[in-house]
Amino acid sequence: MPYQFDEILETIRMTETENFDIRTVTLGISLRDCFDRNIEVAKQKIFDKIIKYGRNHVRYAKEIESQYGISIANKRVAVTPISIPFDAFHRDDFVEIAKTLDRAAEEIGIDFIAGFSALVQKGFTNGELEFVNSIPYALSETKRVCSSVNVASTKAGINMDAINLMSEVIKSLAKKTKDNGSIGCAKLVTYCNVPEDNPFVAGAFHGISEPEVVINVGISGPGVVLDAVKEAGRSDLNTLAEAIKKTVFKITRAGELVGRSVANKHKIPFGIVDISLAPTPAIGDSIADILKAMGVEDVGAPGTTAALAMLNDCVKKAGLMASSSVGGLSGAFIPVSEDAGMISAVQKGNLSIEKLEAMTCVCSVGLDMIAVPGDTPATTLAGIISDECAIGVINDKATAVRIIPVHGKKVGEMVEYGGLLGSAPIMEVRKISSANFVLRGGRIPAPTRSLTN
Amino acid sequence: MKITEDEIRRITLEAVKELGDKATPDIVKSVVEKSIENFSKINKENIGTEITSGRIILTSFGLNSSGIIAQITKTLSDFKCDIRDLSQKIMDEFYTMIMVIDITNSPNDLKEIQEAMKKVAEELKVKIYIQHEDVFRFMHRI
Incomplete structure (x- = not known):
């Protein structure tokens, strides 16, 4: 027999009982050739192009799914940041484009389409300003469109004007979608050092240096890693790191195989594998549980940041060895609402926003899916976003904020989103003001790290 | 199509066996062409199974x-x-x-x-x- 008994059983165990899945196969499509002065023509071009390349996306992914027995949880599409090709348009035009994207996504049978995005870390063009102002309307009037805005980078510094504007956008979007727990904000990410090939929605887009079309794959598998950690028992940390790396190596290999196979079917290039441990609300599919299995009593205990740093590093190292095309965010995500263990830590009072912020220094993204009271001032949101940007800029890493000021809710209440978005406890935010700092506006200059030329 | 040295030797032997001393350039040509055709057929079948080796x-x-x-x-x-x-x-x-x-x-x-x-x-x-x-x-x- 070419394979050992236990090798085969290990694969079956991963796919059948430990929730190992390909989290997303994301088809990136460039829309840079879709501009036209006439908005109606532009809309038609966008729609046609997405249908042309995306028509078979779901079907192909399903075929590969049954061929390898590995489920592909999400099939999605990312497009060129909309603000770039359509810079000449105005606010209402951008809302129309969002609706077109929504319609195209529905037509090809996917749940989310991402790339309603802008890159404004150094400043706004006129079009970008119109675009950002369109976000509350665009996201509240569509179901499937996801948006992201990059407001800081190590090279450019932190654009505080953009952060202030984004905070207002978040507040306005929360109000516009107040009947659904301010769900609009769950589809909006504010980024620092955004990667251009991230396949994970809501923050995905088809970067400007990407080819015409590309397939990127996001792999997940907190359940698989959790079982590996449990199996390692009371070993020392070196041994534990080895155990995690071995497991992640295997799932990354499977991800690469799936990605390449889907790309082959489409006859388009394969881009990257993003090996990110992304939790889901399902039991056992939790990053918090891994941290607890590593030894901290609950997420938020002293030592949590160190445990997360080690986990994140193991994931990256194993991913690098397993695939020659690792990209995107690659690491561990620590969203609150999507992780049953995180939710329970918040409810028990063990995990605060401040501790989460510390954890984002070593995880792969940032403050993700965090619900805060609806009356949190925009300037406080701006303070939180600028803190995250500072971590990203100084450490030369991607950070992001997906925060939801849930309209009408107070600390301790819960908000239910259902599906992969889960449910979020409203977390406490410090009442002391950041206003006089953030309202100075302007840009925090790029740090010395930026001068690497 | 690629033919290995071994295959060339086999084609030659076959030709020698079939023609003996009656060989003329034209007859040799037709016999060789026929053998190559047979070989490529066999090769194609082999390649087919390799590609879809399922x-x-x-x-x-x-x-x-x-x-x-x-x-x-x-x-x-x-x-x-x-x-x-x-x-x-x-x-x-x-x-x-x-x-x-x-x-x-x-x-x-x-x-x-x-x-x-x-x-x-x-x-x-x-x-x-x-x-x-x-x-x-x-x-x-x-």
Whole structure:
């Protein structure tokens, strides 16, 4: 027999009982050739192009799914940041484009389409300003469109004007979608050092240096890693790191195989594998549980940041060895609402926003899916976003904020989103003001790290 | 088409055997052309099997009872699948079985075999997983 008994059983165990899945196969499509002065023509071009390349996306992914027995949880599409090709348009035009994207996504049978995005870390063009102002309307009037805005980078510094504007956008979007727990904000990410090939929605887009079309794959598998950690028992940390790396190596290999196979079917290039441990609300599919299995009593205990740093590093190292095309965010995500263990830590009072912020220094993204009271001032949101940007800029890493000021809710209440978005406890935010700092506006200059030329 | 030295020697020997001393340039030409044609036909068939070399791995486990393997192998034979390897263990009342199967000569594709096995699994009340071999090769071999 070419394979050992236990090798085969290990694969079956991963796919059948430990929730190992390909989290997303994301088809990136460039829309840079879709501009036209006439908005109606532009809309038609966008729609046609997405249908042309995306028509078979779901079907192909399903075929590969049954061929390898590995489920592909999400099939999605990312497009060129909309603000770039359509810079000449105005606010209402951008809302129309969002609706077109929504319609195209529905037509090809996917749940989310991402790339309603802008890159404004150094400043706004006129079009970008119109675009950002369109976000509350665009996201509240569509179901499937996801948006992201990059407001800081190590090279450019932190654009505080953009952060202030984004905070207002978040507040306005929360109000516009107040009947659904301010769900609009769950589809909006504010980024620092955004990667251009991230396949994970809501923050995905088809970067400007990407080819015409590309397939990127996001792999997940907190359940698989959790079982590996449990199996390692009371070993020392070196041994534990080895155990995690071995497991992640295997799932990354499977991800690469799936990605390449889907790309082959489409006859388009394969881009990257993003090996990110992304939790889901399902039991056992939790990053918090891994941290607890590593030894901290609950997420938020002293030592949590160190445990997360080690986990994140193991994931990256194993991913690098397993695939020659690792990209995107690659690491561990620590969203609150999507992780049953995180939710329970918040409810028990063990995990605060401040501790989460510390954890984002070593995880792969940032403050993700965090619900805060609806009356949190925009300037406080701006303070939180600028803190995250500072971590990203100084450490030369991607950070992001997906925060939801849930309209009408107070600390301790819960908000239910259902599906992969889960449910979020409203977390406490410090009442002391950041206003006089953030309202100075302007840009925090790029740090010395930026001068690497 | 690429012809190896060995193949050239075989073509030559064949020509010599057939023509003896009657050989003229034109006759030699036609005989050689015919042999090359035959070779390329054979090669094409070989290449065909290599490209679609479809091996799948069937894993099955559950409570042991009589006729499980019989039922599974019968279904495979209905689909003209070739069993390349089979390994089986009984642990207390449970059985586990792993098969490596070549489906190259099967007129049916993987999906149809999976569907059929799903029914078998339901009848026998056991679990049957069928996956393409590639996934195991990628995960466990470098």
